[in-house]
Structure formats: C-alpha cells, structure tokens
Amino acid sequence: MASISIRDVSKSYGALPVLQGLDLDIRDGEFVSFLGPSGCGKSTLLFCIAGLEEISGGAIRLDGQDMGRIPPRDRNIALVFQDYALYPHMRVRENIAFPLQQQRLPAQTVQKQVAWAAELLGLEALLDRSPAELSGGQRQRVAVGRAIVRNPAALLMDEPLSNLDASLRVRMRTEIKRLQRELGMTVVFVTHDQEEAMVLSDRIAVMDAGVLQQFAEPMTVYREPANQFVASFIGSPQMNFLPGPVAGGGMAASSLLGVRPYDLSPTRRPGPDDLTVEGTLTLIEPAGPVTFLDVTLADGSLVKATCPDPRTHQPGEPLTLAVPRGSVSVFNADNGKRTGALAPPSGARVRDGVAEAVAHRA
Amino acid sequence: MSGTTHVPALRPPVRERVTERVPGFFYAAVAPTLLAVLLVVGVPLGYSLFLSLNRINPITHRWLFVGFGNYAALPGNAELWAALGRTAYFAALSVAGTTALGMVFALLLNARFVGRGVLRSVVLVPWAMASVSVGVLWSFLFAGDFGGVNGVLNDLGFPSLATPWLGDGFRALNLVALVHVWNQAPLRALMLLAGLQSMPASLHKAAMLDGAGPVRRFVAITLPWLKPNLLFISIIATINALMAFDVLWIMTRGGPGSATTVLAWLGYLTAFQFFKFGEGAAILYVLTLLSFVLAILYFAVLGPRRAAPVRADGLTALPGGQGRHGMAALPPFRPRTRLLPRPVARVLAQGGFWAVALLVFLWSALPVAALLLMSLTPASDLIRTPASMVPSTITLDNFVSVLLPGRVAAQASSVQAQRVPLSLLNSFAVGAVVAAVSVVLGTLAGYAFARHDKTPAFKLSLWALLLTRMTPGLTLVLPFFIGFRAAGLIDTRTALMVSYCSFLLPLSTWMMRSYFEGVPRSLDRAALIDGCSRLKALWKILLPVVRPGIVATAIFCFLASWNEFLFALILTSTPRAQTIPVILAGFLSQAQFYTYGPLFAATVLSVAPPVAVAFLFQRYLVQGALSGSVKG
Structure with missing residues (x-):
C-alpha cells in the first residue's frame, strides 16, 4: 500500500x-x-x-x-x-x-x-x-x-x-x-x-x-x-442560513449564520447561551426519529428546525426557535468562507471561562 | 389464435408466457408487408420449385414433369462439382478477406482522431457504389491492353510487368474475389464498428489497469466481445459470396473458359443462356437451400440468446478473521521491462496508426479516384497502346456526351450514351418510390413486430421475413419475368418498383423494428392515456423519436434499389424503363472502344448519389448497421 x-x-x-x-x-x-x-x-x-x-x-x-x-x-x-x-x-x-x-x-x-x-x-x-x-x-x-x-x-x-x-x-x-x-x-x-x-x-x-x-x-x-458550499452540501436537510444581524451583538451585515436543522428546535425557555429567532410554524413533517418543522421568520424567510414529537405543535402557531450559539457557524457572505463559530453573548461568564481555558492551556 | 387465448388454470403463471391479446391495429400494420412479401417472393419461390421439377423445351414450350429428375442428375454433372469447388474457394477468400479487412477498418474507425468522419465516409464509398459500377471500374483497371493497372506499370517504368490480368483463369478467380472483398469489406466494417461501439469503455480501462497491453486487450477483451458479430458476419459474408453475380457478369462472365463459373453463374447460364429452365432452376434451388441452411445458422446466432438466469444465492457473508486460505506471497510489483524507451514507442505507435489510416484511405479512395480521372480523360487516351494513366488533357467531353447527347456531333456520341440521362431519371424515380413505400410499410410492420414479438404468429412471420432476405435473386427472377409478362408490366418502372419493394420490405421492417425496440413502451402507453389512437400515437409521438431510423432505412432502401442490377436486366428490355446499372452493362456488351470515355462518365454519375449519401449520412449508416438485418 x-x-x-x-x-x-x-x-x-x-x-x-x-x-x-x-x-x-x-x-x-x-x-x-x-x-x-x-x-x-x-x-x-x-x-x-x-x-x-x-x-x-x-x-x-x-x-x-x-x-x-x-x-x-x-x-x-x-x-x-x-x-x-x-x-x-x-x-x-x-x-x-x-x-x-x-x-x-x-x-x-x-x-x-x-x-x-x-x-x-x-x-x-x-x-x-x-x-x-x-x-x-x-x-x-x-x-x-x-x-x-x-x-x-x-x-x-x-x-x-x-x-x-x-x-x-x-x-x-x-x-x-x-x-x-x-x-x-x-x-x-x-x-x-x-x-x-x-x-x-x-x-x-x-x-x-x-x-x-x-x-x-x-x-x-x-x-x-x-465555506458555504461545503456547509450546504453536507447534511440533510440542508443547513439554514440567517442574516448575521439576527444574532445582535454588532454582527456585520455581510455575515451569514449557518444553523443545522438538527441544532435548531422550538423552546419555551431559551438558555443564556442560546441564539433565538421568532417565527410562525407552517409545516410539520414527521420523519420517524425526528420531526422537521418549517418555520417562516418575520422577514419572510423559511428555516427548517427539528423537534422530537410532532404532536406537541400545530401549524400556524408562533414559535421561538433556539440554537446553542457554539454550534452556529459564521460565514463571510462576500466570499462564503467560514470565519468561526458564533461567540457567546458579550459579557457572559462563559466567555471568560473560555479565555481562562485557553490561557491555562498555553 | 383463439385457441391460445384461453390459459389453462393449472399452468404455472410464467411471466410473458400468457398470450397477450394483440389489438387489431397491429394485424392491420403487418398485413400489407406480409401480403406483399408472400405474393411477390413466396409465390415465385414456389413456382421456381415447381419449375425445377420439370424439363421444359424452350422452342415448343412443352413441359415435362420429371419429379426430382433434375436434382438426381446434378451429382453426375462434373461441371457442377467444379463450380461448387470454385464457389467454396471464392466464398472462403471473400469471408476471410472481408472479415479481416473489416476488422482493420472497424478498429481504425473506432479510434478517435482528426479526420475520422471523413475517413468513415471514404471507407464506405466502395460499398455504396453499385456492384455494376464496381465491376466496370475494375474490369477496366485489370483490362489487358489498355487497362489502368498496366497503364500505371508503364508510367512507372515497369512495362514488363504489364499483363492481361484477367486472362489467366485462376488469377481471374482471385481477382474477382478481391474486387468482391473491396466492395463488401466496408459493410462488415460497419457491423463490427457497431459491435465495438456497444462495448463499455470501462472494459478496456479495467484491462489496462490490470496490466494488459494493446495486443493482449484485443485478444482477451475485444475479440470475445465481437464473437457473436464475427460469427454472424461470416455467415452473411458466405451467403453474399454464394450470391455474387453482378461483378461476375461485368468482369468475367464466368470465364476465361469456366475459371470463374461459380454455382450462381452456372445456374444463370443453364437457365438463361442455354434455356434449360428446369435444370437451371434445380441448380439455383440448391443454391437457395444452401443459403437457407446458412440463414438458419444465422438465426441461431442472431436469435434471442438464452440469458443465464441471475442467481442471487451462493454469496456467503464475509468471514471475519483468518480464513483457510492465506494470502499468497506475491512478488513485489515490477513494471514490465520495455524493449524501447517510451517516447520512441509512442512515436512508433503513432506512426503505425497513421500509416494504417493512410493505407485504408488509399485502398478505398484510389480506385475511385482512378475512375474519376478516367471519366475526365479524352476517350482516345483510354485506348492508347502502350497504356498510360496520364491523360493528355482533362476534358468534360465525356460528361457532355452522356448528359447532353444533342450537343455532340452524331459520330462522337453513341446510342448507349444517349440513353444515360433517361436511365438516371428512371433510377431516381424507382429509388425514390421504393424508399418511400418501404419506409411507410416497414415502419408500420416494424412497429407491430417490435411490440408483439412474443406472439407466435408474429414471431414466425418475422423470421419468415428474414428468410426471404436470404433468397438468391436468381431463383426468383424467372418467375418474376413470367409473372410480370402475364400482367403486361414487362419493361415498366412499375415492375421494378414492385419487385424492389417486396425484397426490401423485410429489410425495412427489420431495421425499423430494431429502432422501435429502443423506444420504451411507456411512451406508447402515455400517448394512449393522453387520448391518442394507436395510429395517432405512432404518428405524433413515436415517429419523431425513431426519425434517425427512418432516415437510415430510407437510405439503405434507396441505395439497394439504385444499385440493383439483375432484376433490372431481366425485367426491362428498352431504354424506357432501364436503370443506370443496365445501361452501364449495355456499354460493355456493345464493346465499342470509343465509348469508354462516356462509359466512365456514366459510371461516375451512377456512383455520385451513393457517394453523396455515404458522405452526408455516414452517421445514420453506422447506426443502421446496428440493426443486424442489413445484407449486401
């Protein structure tokens, strides 16, 4: 060989x-x-x-x-x-x-x-x-x-x-x-x-x-x-792309957030490190182990999310979707390159923790 | 049919065995073709058989029934045995020659190179030419005193090598076989090319990676792949060699002596020269039976090969861990040792390839170029002694004398030359009608056969149609003559159209059938569901899909009709209905030296449409050869 x-x-x-x-x-x-x-x-x-x-x-x-x-x-x-x-x-x-x-x-x-x-x-x-x-x-x-x-x-x-x-x-x-x-x-x-x-x-x-x-x-x-090509080619259903400003915290308008449907699910009480978006449930697709949800956001764009059980939701109801910030990829919309994962909310303790860990390792 | 529609309940339900009810449309579609073939081929064949059981006095027209007497006399006929021997020799040469040459052509034309399209067309030219034109061309090239080959030998400074080429009996037989090979090899090439193109490209790539070189790959991959093609090509080539007639008629007329008297010629001679109709018919019937035996062999080869059933058993799960068989200790991989450095080998291979391409080009084009040159040579140059191929001047006089007979002084134009324009017109008219009728009826019948080849009645008639393709024309021509004379159609274009349509219908049916088989049945069903009648579905939906097939079929039929000689010779007697091959042959019978120029001009004109077709529709011809029913 x-x-x-x-x-x-x-x-x-x-x-x-x-x-x-x-x-x-x-x-x-x-x-x-x-x-x-x-x-x-x-x-x-x-x-x-x-x-x-x-x-x-x-x-x-x-x-x-x-x-x-x-x-x-x-x-x-x-x-x-x-x-x-x-x-x-x-x-x-x-x-x-x-x-x-x-x-x-x-x-x-x-x-x-x-x-x-x-x-x-x-x-x-x-x-x-x-x-x-x-x-x-x-x-x-x-x-x-x-x-x-x-x-x-x-x-x-x-x-x-x-x-x-x-x-x-x-x-x-x-x-x-x-x-x-x-x-x-x-x-x-x-x-x-x-x-x-x-x-x-x-x-x-x-x-x-x-x-x-x-x-x-x-x-x-x-x-x-x-990059965006790899992000959308790998994974089914395809990764959702949201405009950067959704994340707040001064994200550049030219950035895109990549969120896998498997990471995005409806929530009533989002955690401190979650990124949340609001929308209306339009379609429920039960696929066995998971159920796919089509959610229309305020700006009219469609995202796919997942939940374990289709019976807990009704089409037409308003939903809050949450995704851990760490699993959101950030892309530069101009060249499609991934710049990294979404940072935790500014001022949060977690950020310090990461910084400490990095410092410790070094 | 009614008996088979009831399926006994106990019979195991086998797929495809349950007899489908065939819609009436399909019976209507095959009826005209079957009827025409039965009437125009079947009845004469029966008549010919009857004829062979009689002895007929040509003067008193008295018939004497002798049963198998004519056949019983055959074994005692020494001339027949000699002719049979020559036929076998001729067929062996022809089969070996056309197959070997066809293989070289096909391998060459399957490679990718600049100018492949042109070379493909050029290679087809000798086959597209009428066999009469081929005969005219080569008999002049081989002629003793003024011949083209001798002319070239003189021009090159070897006058001592000049000889009457067809003067020696055995040499004449070989040369006629060579001309036959020249004429037939392109068709074998087309058939082999079709086989090569159906070979998946990955086979050769896989063999290359497995370490096989070009020669090994040809032997281990290409040849076995082409085996069915080769087998059926050799059968077709044998049948064609048995039936060879036109070239013999033009070049040697069975001579010198009886050196080129093959079985077909002997039958023709006995029936039409010695007017021993019964005895001649018996000889020709032997030839027919010989063809049929070969044809049945051909069916066995071409017929649906029994595919071995796919068996999903026998696949055991992968054993884990150490098995009984250890890996053999393979020596480390060592690339083969080269005789020549790679760049040198590459240049040599390239050079060899182009050399072969050039040889193939010259083989196909040079004789045609010679024909063109001779047609532009003043008539007097063609009868110079010593012969020379270098013309004193280039002139269009020959063409003028055959195309515009009125413009030439009476003594410069011959009677025969004046007949050329009308004969070209006749050939065109007959060819066009025959192509149109064959395509229309053949399309209908081909469609029906493609969709219902499992029904016994259809299956049987389909093979019967193919069998009629294997019937030597010589066997049919006498009953045709008698029949058309009774109908008052002798010496009319109608007689030619009717006869050509009936032998070409099997061809067009088979070709169209193979094209329709490539069209999924779901297309028919979709059209029927969308509200078409069967005829409308065929017209609106299927015909556009099989258009390449229609073009190819029309071309094959037109060429076959344009080039046909024997029937035109027997069924016409005046220029009114004579086609161009008959007129060309007429030039030779008159044997006037000054008409060589016009003869070659007329030959060029006779060759021009087929050559144009070969160039314009080469792609369709290659496709058409795939259908496997093309012959001659």
Missing part, C-alpha cells in the same frame, strides 16, 4: 477547466472519499490518479514516485468501476485471475491468491459462474475481488455502490470498510452520497467545480464546514 500525493494538479478539456490546482495528501492505509455534486471533477481526478486521464499540470506521486510518464498498467493501481467492468466472457475465477496472469505469476500462485480473494469476499460458490449470472451485489464483490487480488498500491473506487439498491448499499459499504481495515489498504472512494462518505472515510475531500473546497475528517467537515 502506498501514499498518494497530489500537487497543484489541474486538467482541462480544451478551454474547459475540470480540475484546478488541487493539493491533496493521502496517507498510506487511509480511506479518503472524494465527495461533490456530479460534474465537480471527482471521477476525473480518480482517473488521473489511475493514469486513464492525463493531467494538464501539477504532479501525482505514489510513495514519492512521480507518475507523470507512467502508463496505467505500470502504476499498480486497482480501480473498481461504477459499472464493475467485469469481463463478460470470462468466469468469475478468470476475471479475478486476470490481473495476476498479466504479471506472469506462476499458475500455483495465481490459484492460491484467487482462492484467498474468493474466501475473503465470500465468492467461493460463484467462481465458476459468468458475470451475467450474478446479481448486482455479487458483481460488485467480484469487481472488488479482481481489484484487491494483486495487492495493489492503492485501491480506487468510482461510485461502486451507486448501482445497488438502498439496503444492499448499506450492507456493502460496511463490508468495504471492514475489508479496508483488515488489509490496511489505501482507498480512494468517489461518491456523491454524503452519508456514504461520512460513514466510510478517514478524511473527506469535498470538491466543487474542479476546486477542492475542504479536506478534513468527516465530523470536522460537518461541524466546521470551510
């Missing part, structure tokens, strides 16, 4: 830039997801790492070795394709053995390694079937088997779960995670499903329009989104 270093990589199709100055360092044995809306360049970047697409600028290094002039077949990188790309005329056994045969390994080694991969993935009963006889989940496992069988330097996966139905998708992603832990593989996983990325990854690289937006651990991306 290997580390992957991506330095100032850019790529364009003619005049159309698809990747712009990307910098990423993927550590050995790390599980990294490329996450973004379709067309953001995440699959292109994956294909660049594999060598199937050429980069227009920058460098990609595998364990420090520049891959610029190395064709895909000499990179020792495996890729699981979105459509699995199983060779249709070869049986499962031949599919898995194919990469090993290309290295001209002795037949005995090939056989032993295929048996290992088949057992690891629970494919032993399927070895003599042809891909047409396999279900989606089985094909997916065969594709993974063909990828890991030669112990590649890195395993790349291009939306490998997107063709599976929902329940299978959840099962397979757990299996992939376990496999990665067991083998200590470096995995790069492309997805547009934020939940998949959150659950699987050690770190997530959020991309938009060919530009890296944030590269951090999943909870950091969720709690401290680097």
